[in-house]
Amino acid sequence: MQRSFLCLLLIALCAAGCGGTQLGDASGRLHVVTTTSMLADLASEIGGEHVDVTGLMGPGVDPHLYKASAGDVSRMSGADVILYNGFHLEGKMTDVFGQMTSRGIPTFAAAEESTPEEALIESDQFSGNYDPHVWFDISLWQGVAHRTAEILIEMDSTHADEYRRQLDRYLLELEEVDAYVRRRTDEIPADMRVIVTSHDAFGYFGRAYGYDVRGLQGISTAAEAGTADVQELADFVAARRIPALFVETSVSPRGIEAVREAVRARGFQVGIGGTLYGDALGDPGSPAGSYLGMMRENIDTIVASLTDEPA
Amino acid sequence: MGMRTAIEVRDLTVAYRDKPVLWDIDVTVPSGVLMAIVGPNGAGKTTLIKALLNLIRPAAGHIEFFGASYEDRRQEVAYVPQRGSVDWDFPTSCLDVVMMGLYGRIGWIRRPGRKERGLAREALEKVGMESFADRQISQLSGGQQQRVFLARALVQDAEVYLMDEPFQGVDATTERAIIELLRDLRARDKTLVVVHHDLQTVTEYFDHVMLLNVRRIASGPVEEVFTDENLRLAYGGRIAFLRSEPVGATAT
Amino acid sequence: MDLIHQLFTDYTLRMVALGSATLGVVSGGLGTYAVLRGQSLLGDAISHAALPGIAVAYLLTGSKAPLVLMLGAAGAGWLATLLIMSVTETTRVKYDSMLGLMLSVFFGIGLVLLTYIQHSAGASQAGLDTFLFGQAAALIQRDVVTMAALGGGALVLMVVFWKELKVLAFDPEFGRTIGLPMRAVDILLTALLVVAIVIGLQTVGVVLMSAMLIAPAAAGRQWTNALGIMVVLSALFGAAAGVSGALISSTTSGLPTGPTIVLCMGAIVAVSFLFAPRRGLIWRWVRTRRHAGRFHLEAALLDLYELGMQHEDPFRPHEVGALDVMSAVPARRLLERLEASGLVRRVGGSRWALTESGLQEARSLKEERA
Numbered sequence: 001m002q003r004s005f006l007c008l009l010l011i012a013l014c015a016a017g018c019g020g021t022q023l024g025d026a027s028g029r030l031h032v033v034t035t036t037s038m039l040a041d042l043a044s045e046i047g048g049e050h051v052d053v054t055g056l057m058g059p060g061v062d063p064h065l066y067k068a069s070a071g072d073v074s075r076m077s078g079a080d081v082i083l084y085n086g087f088h089l090e091g092k093m094t095d096v097f098g099q100m101t102s103r104g105i106p107t108f109a110a111a112e113e114s115t116p117e118e119a120l121i122e123s124d125q126f127s128g129n130y131d132p133h134v135w136f137d138i139s140l141w142q143g144v145a146h147r148t149a150e151i152l153i154e155m156d157s158t159h160a161d162e163y164r165r166q167l168d169r170y171l172l173e174l175e176e177v178d179a180y181v182r183r184r185t186d187e188i189p190a191d192m193r194v195i196v197t198s199h200d201a202f203g204y205f206g207r208a209y210g211y212d213v214r215g216l217q218g219i220s221t222a223a224e225a226g227t228a229d230v231q232e233l234a235d236f237v238a239a240r241r242i243p244a245l246f247v248e249t250s251v252s253p254r255g256i257e258a259v260r261e262a263v264r265a266r267g268f269q270v271g272i273g274g275t276l277y278g279d280a281l282g283d284p285g286s287p288a289g290s291y292l293g294m295m296r297e298n299i300d301t302i303v304a305s306l307t308d309e310p311a
Numbered sequence: 312m313g314m315r316t317a318i319e320v321r322d323l324t325v326a327y328r329d330k331p332v333l334w335d336i337d338v339t340v341p342s343g344v345l346m347a348i349v350g351p352n353g354a355g356k357t358t359l360i361k362a363l364l365n366l367i368r369p370a371a372g373h374i375e376f377f378g379a380s381y382e383d384r385r386q387e388v389a390y391v392p393q394r395g396s397v398d399w400d401f402p403t404s405c406l407d408v409v410m411m412g413l414y415g416r417i418g419w420i421r422r423p424g425r426k427e428r429g430l431a432r433e434a435l436e437k438v439g440m441e442s443f444a445d446r447q448i449s450q451l452s453g454g455q456q457q458r459v460f461l462a463r464a465l466v467q468d469a470e471v472y473l474m475d476e477p478f479q480g481v482d483a484t485t486e487r488a489i490i491e492l493l494r495d496l497r498a499r500d501k502t503l504v505v506v507h508h509d510l511q512t513v514t515e516y517f518d519h520v521m522l523l524n525v526r527r528i529a530s531g532p533v534e535e536v537f538t539d540e541n542l543r544l545a546y547g548g549r550i551a552f553l554r555s556e557p558v559g560a561t562a563t
Numbered sequence: 564m565d566l567i568h569q570l571f572t573d574y575t576l577r578m579v580a581l582g583s584a585t586l587g588v589v590s591g592g593l594g595t596y597a598v599l600r601g602q603s604l605l606g607d608a609i610s611h612a613a614l615p616g617i618a619v620a621y622l623l624t625g626s627k628a629p630l631v632l633m634l635g636a637a638g639a640g641w642l643a644t645l646l647i648m649s650v651t652e653t654t655r656v657k658y659d660s661m662l663g664l665m666l667s668v669f670f671g672i673g674l675v676l677l678t679y680i681q682h683s684a685g686a687s688q689a690g691l692d693t694f695l696f697g698q699a700a701a702l703i704q705r706d707v708v709t710m711a712a713l714g715g716g717a718l719v720l721m722v723v724f725w726k727e728l729k730v731l732a733f734d735p736e737f738g739r740t741i742g743l744p745m746r747a748v749d750i751l752l753t754a755l756l757v758v759a760i761v762i763g764l765q766t767v768g769v770v771l772m773s774a775m776l777i778a779p780a781a782a783g784r785q786w787t788n789a790l791g792i793m794v795v796l797s798a799l800f801g802a803a804a805g806v807s808g809a810l811i812s813s814t815t816s817g818l819p820t821g822p823t824i825v826l827c828m829g830a831i832v833a834v835s836f837l838f839a840p841r842r843g844l845i846w847r848w849v850r851t852r853r854h855a856g857r858f859h860l861e862a863a864l865l866d867l868y869e870l871g872m873q874h875e876d877p878f879r880p881h882e883v884g885a886l887d888v889m890s891a892v893p894a895r896r897l898l899e900r901l902e903a904s905g906l907v908r909r910v911g912g913s914r915w916a917l918t919e920s921g922l923q924e925a926r927s928l929k930e931e932r933a
Contacts, residue, residue: 252698
């Protein structure tokens, strides 16, 4: 009785240990695992019906603080290819990526590999550290799209043509949204083009589309905002008479609320203009659930808040 | 010696994790006596005191103070615990400790006032510690600490005093002072039950004694009860004989 | 100073300083009882146990309003305390084992819940992990008012039940014998501690909160022997750490306020341990040296006397070597100091003898020690 139970246990362990490492699952599709929802969206757009995409981080998840769970690790182990952003966006997952690579699973830092150094924004506190939020500059995101297509073609050459076609189509769509953002930006008076948010996520957005961007916390949300940070930001907002602050979906609004109170104590009635999608897309199925939709939503929110008369 | 029964104990059994610490204790303490409780280590002496004070829940038994329950007679019973039961580094003065004896009578929100302070000073005087009233208790010697605890009990003006090893580790002067005090209380018809560690002084200090070793070996007047035979029963033959003539030949 | 001026004029600094001061006063005052009872780590256990309470409160209500999360924290802290008490009373498990166990288990559950919240859909869950280390810079007026109201209530209760709490801390068994409901007072004290911890979580966070309960009282004890003064001092030290932490962290951007407050508290403790009169280490060292000095001097004088008496001539001179043997400290220095006081005199190169006054002094010392 005990011996057969032991045998059963051994068999079960073996079965669990022999995870699927063959290319493509039963349906023949490429199994892609990504970290951020933006990358998941990108992989779906380019891969189409030939890929099966799993995004580890859902809407509202902060990638700076995200720690991979055991379930995530097993999902990654079962992937054909893993895509992540790079530049330490997924700051707490570096070890896991190393693990996956040593297990022989192709792991790519899609954004990091596709963005040339000249295009990067360097952190003014730590040289060698770059701002990872490259997806907010559509031209840079086009580069990531190119790289993603490359990777898919490399992993699955049988569908290379379709990947290229999907890529071309998507690049056009990205162009359209880029133009949309610029058009809408023109509606905001030049001196009002300031985005104040919880952390420095919109650096590339600001540089690409002409906004002055200030975040309460730095490039990563892992650092706690200090009193001086709140004061400085409040001074800035009051001096420039910026009508609206923005909170982000994936970061606590408390910091920005404190800035708002501090600005009001300086005599200027600033409000919270709306919620921007920072480090994650919106709920799947909602307009902001796709990258294109998210960029449109963000610019709409920004324009609506900054063109309002201050209360 | 009074005619009343101060404490009546029937069938008292206290267990600690299925081991009996006190078993089937019957004892009657008449009022106005100075009674010692003696026995070897682990005999249950402290446990008996605590069971009387309802600090420990007995497994069985019945306890009465002057014919009523402890809860009803609480005001008439005062407790002097072992010195080691508190941290003497606590930030408070002697007077403050003695005043704690009156907290039960002050009521919830009231602060101790002039009346309480006066009573506490009187109690300190009785134990010869009035000049130490504002002294920090960590600066006291062992004997002085013991006297403060006594004063705390005295201030309650009780009828029955239960004391746990009040002579342990005190100097000779303090010991003399304490026994004087106890005799004084007895003269005023108070009942004193004292856990005592020093067999040498039992006959000199006490008029009643109880020999305890988980079970009650014997209890009653010292001349009758404090015999070699009973001592042997209580201490299991581990005791060296104290005197050449039979115990009880000299009464206090 | 510009900083002090800012304290009154700048909203953010004012709020952070007020909130931190409130936290300091309440946790310092109430923490006094925990420290005196030797229950310092109970505060640590309760703070860590609060974490799952915060997560559960969010999961149940979907709200991140401070009051809601505080209720959750209080509930979890309370539950942990109940478990600790009941398990230690009914089983063989020791108190500090239970403390450590509840601390880790609850905290672990809290981390698991936070990770689960992080993974699950829903964009509004962000920010619960700031409760780990607090986010003092984000304190606004509404938060400070809540903290002050709750903390003030707790302090009022502390004052009302002053004598009962005193007996609970000093001699709870005796308290029971005089009819005080010690168990109820114990529960009250624990509840007050939970309140103190909960209002501090936003400022210094779960991990550091126990420092704010224990350190002010540890520092306060060094300076006084009266309970009332100790409570007041602890509250003041807590407030001082809160305000200075807030001020210092505001001078440099990127300096987190919560940990800075705890560091200031640590500095206050260090100063108290070193420099407090009577109990401070430096004081004690100086006093020991002074006393030891006197002790050794008297010993040398008596040795000279004894040596003399052996020869039945108290004024007989002796070699310094004979005194060295009997002294723990080199005898020459002692003899020189005795000479300065006129108690001995030098006879020849290395021989010393008592003087008249030296003999008198030696005799009276002998009498004293008899």
